[in-house]
Amino acid sequence: MVKETVPNRRYTDEFKLEALRLAEAVGINQAAKRLGMPSSSLANWARAKRSGKLRNLPRAGPLRGSPAELEAENNRLRRELANAKLDLEIVKNGLRGQPRPIV
Secondary structure: OOOOOOOOOOOOOHHHOOOOOOHHOOOOHHHHHHHHHHHHHHHHHHHHHHHHOOOOOOOOOOOOHHHHHHHHHHHHHHHHHHHHHHHHHHHOOOOOOOOOOOO
16 A cells, blocks of 8 residues: 655645644544645644644734725725726737727
8 A cells, every 4th residue: 555645845834723723623634634734744733732832823903094095095906906807808808809898
């Protein structure tokens, strides 16, 4: 019987913590299978988290800035998205003729 080997990989702390959350929900073996990684790695990470060696990452906080700044950023992003959609529509229909209007 030939055992599959997984190449050595480096994982970010964020990935490790997310993998551990999945392992808590479905179990270590099932989580490792879903992620395509050795279950021993997940078990080691769980042990490290329990002993305090795997630090928790800070959660993203609320956005900072005045409502006017946030609204201006929102408008800029909407314009950028509209331009990207138009560019995509032009590329899609470039060979067939005129671009369709985006509704």
